[in-house]
Amino acid sequence: MREFSKHQQAAIAGLGITETGKVYDKTVTEFATDAIRLAVADAGLTLGDVDGLLFSNGLGGGLTLRLPRDLGLRDLRVLSEISAYGATAIAQVQYACLAIAGGLAETIVCVHADVPLRPSVGAGEAYRASVAGRRSPTGFGAMTMIGGMRGANSMYALAARRYMEAFGVTSEQFGAVAVAQRRWAMMNPRAQFRTPLTIEDHQASRWIVEPLHLYDCCTVSNGAIAIVVTRSERARNLAQPPVYPWGWAQTHSGYAMARDSDFGLVSGAAIGGPAAMKMAGITTTDVDICELYDCYTYTAIITLEDYGFCAKGEGGAFAASGVLGPGGALPTNTGGGQLSSYYLWGMTPLSEAIIQARGQGGERQVAKHDVVMVSGNGGVLDYHGALVLGAQAPI
Amino acid sequence: MSFNLQRDEHSAAFFDATAQGQLLIRRCPRCDEFYPPHQRHCIDGTELEWAPTSGQATLVTWVVDHGAVIDPALAAADGATSVAGMVEFPEGPWMSVALVGVDLETLRAGDALEAHYLRLGDESVPVFGPVGRP
Numbered sequence: 018m019r020e021f022s023k024h025q026q027a028a029i030a031g032l033g034i035t036e037t038g039k040v041y042d043k044t045v046t047e048f049a050t051d052a053i054r055l056a057v058a059d060a061g062l063t064l065g066d067v068d069g070l071l072f073s074n075g076l077g078g079g080l081t082l083r084l085p086r087d088l089g090l091r092d093l094r095v096l097s098e099i100s101a102y103g104a105t106a107i108a109q110v111q112y113a114c115l116a117i118a119g120g121l122a123e124t125i126v127c128v129h130a131d132v133p134l135r136p137s138v139g140a141g142e143a144y145r146a147s148v149a150g151r152r153s154p155t156g157f158g159a160m161t162m163i164g165g166m167r168g169a170n171s172m173y174a175l176a177a178r179r180y181m182e183a184f185g186v187t188s189e190q191f192g193a194v195a196v197a198q199r200r201w202a203m204m205n206p207r208a209q210f211r212t213p214l215t216i217e218d219h220q221a222s223r224w225i226v227e228p229l230h231l232y233d234c235c236t237v238s239n240g241a242i243a244i245v246v247t248r249s250e251r252a253r254n255l256a257q258p259p260v261y262p263w264g265w266a267q268t269h270s271g272y273a274m275a276r277d278s279d280f281g282l283v284s285g286a287a288i289g290g291p292a293a294m295k296m297a298g299i300t301t302t303d304v305d306i307c308e309l310y311d312c313y314t315y316t317a318i319i320t321l322e323d324y325g326f327c328a329k330g331e332g333g334a335f336a337a338s339g340v341l342g343p344g345g346a347l348p349t350n351t352g353g354g355q356l357s358s359y360y361l362w363g364m365t366p367l368s369e370a371i372i373q374a375r376g377q378g379g380e381r382q383v384a385k386h387d388v389v390m391v392s393g394n395g396g397v398l399d400y401h402g403a404l405v406l407g408a409q410a411p412i
Numbered sequence: 413m414s415f416n417l418q419r420d421e422h423s424a425a426f427f428d429a430t431a432q433g434q435l436l437i438r439r440c441p442r443c444d445e446f447y448p449p450h451q452r453h454c455i456d457g458t459e460l461e462w463a464p465t466s467g468q469a470t471l472v473t474w475v476v477d478h479g480a481v482i483d484p485a486l487a488a489a490d491g492a493t494s495v496a497g498m499v500e501f502p503e504g505p506w507m508s509v510a511l512v513g514v515d516l517e518t519l520r521a522g523d524a525l526e527a528h529y530l531r532l533g534d535e536s537v538p539v540f541g542p543v544g545r546p
């Protein structure tokens with residue numbers, strides 16, 4: 018028998034996704050306001066019903082506390098920028114639920130918007146530039162960069178190589194994640210990449226930073242996604258099937274970069290996943306669908322392990338067995354994920370989780386969609402958010 | 413492209429030592445814990461001291477950045493690819509370093525490496541390669 022606290026009194030009632038990808042005709046604020054209007058309309062509400070706003074910037078920044086003014090929102094009772102990098106979206110859901118349970122506000126919109134892409138600049142280059150432009154290192158920082166560590170791709174490659182060395186996981190097994198997700202993406206009209214992908218394609222793709230091939234790495238997208246969180250009783254009388262947060266956790270591990278460090282081997286998911294499932298009153302066997310943060314194929318694999326869907330070190334074999342793809346026993350990243358659909362940080366897995374829990378996945382809809390496990394991951398496995406969503410209200 | 417590596421107040425003693433072919437890490441005078449060179453305070457709050465380390469290390473993990481723009485001095489030492497890694501000192505701390513002269517076909521976590529010093533800009537930078545490499 019689950020024990021539900023008063024925190025579990027809110028539901029996700031609206032979802033708004035703008036056009037995503039190489040879309041150059043909008044500012045970050047325009048993307049955000051478009052997504053918010055879409056989410057509010059999706060819920061069957063108007064902007065006048067909104068009394069809380071939690072916004073999230075990508076690395077490009079640009080969203081400010083002026084956002085309510087741009088929307089004409091007045092008399093808000095909650096307003097904040099939330100940032101935990103890739104764990105932000107799940108944190109936004111958590112803070113919205115807590116704010117509603119605590120009586121701070123009734124209907125809170127959470128939005129993430131980013132415009133890292135510019136015409137005629139490559140995706141990786143655009144993303145790297147937005148990071149590198151922020152500092153000009155001296156001393157140890159400069160020595161690290163000159164030594165070859167130049168941003169997220171390098172750091173994740175370091176983590177992935179340590180993991181591969183420790184457990185004998187192969188690049189082909191990483192590739193199984195990319196291939197499975199592309200099969201899902203081919204059924205998602207919103208996905209940026211919908212042409213077939215094979216393990217051979219994955220292996221033949223250029224190195225981004227070895228051991229990561231091109232198809233191990235997420236895409237980069239312009240766009241925005243917003244959700245509406247409101248009291249469960251209210252959500253039940255709105256336009257969409259409510260989606261209920263059953264359990265959640267944040268774990269921001271912090272690795273000692275020294276002997277016996279877990280860096281690359283175990284992430285915050287190992288604590289956050291079980292904690293969120295315990296709060297939800299479920300175990301991994303109750304989960305119908307996984308929507309996992311997949312900045313890299315490797316990230317999805319260790320999250321599966323850390324959540325307990327397979328044993329530590331067996332995530333590669335687990336992926337290669339075919340369970341993650343359409344028809345598999347554990348449908349995972351059913352919209353194509355960040356690898357093949359769109360990259361809007363934690364809103365990518367969260368948005369697909371909402372679509373699936375509602376039963377609105379169209380051609381790619383998973384038949385049993387009562388419980389969806391969602392992850393968020395930020396930094397280099399530094400920040401983790403776990404969220405269990407249910408299609409039914411907690412009893 | 414040459415990188416003009418500039419020391420700052422926190423790295424000055426480190427680069428004074430590398431110029432002499434000596435590698436420094438950090439040590440807590442209170443609890444004797446060792447830290448990487450960039451660290452300034454122990455978890456217990458104590459300001460860290462410099463401590464010499466042998467220059468011997470083991471490989472923890474590594475990456476190959478095929479498209480990297482690298483300093484000519486590094487390129488001369490190791491060709492066009494940029495190999496970087498995390499090494500572990502005998503005292504325990506890790507450091508992110510450039511790797512030179514390693515054979516990518518046989519490289520493995522746990523391999524023994526040792527420090528060599530390369531002049532990059534105004535400073536001598538420790539890079540790591542196989543033990544006994546000239």
Ligand SMILES: [Zn+2]
Pocket residue numbers: 440441442443444445454455456457458
């Ligand atoms: Zn100490």
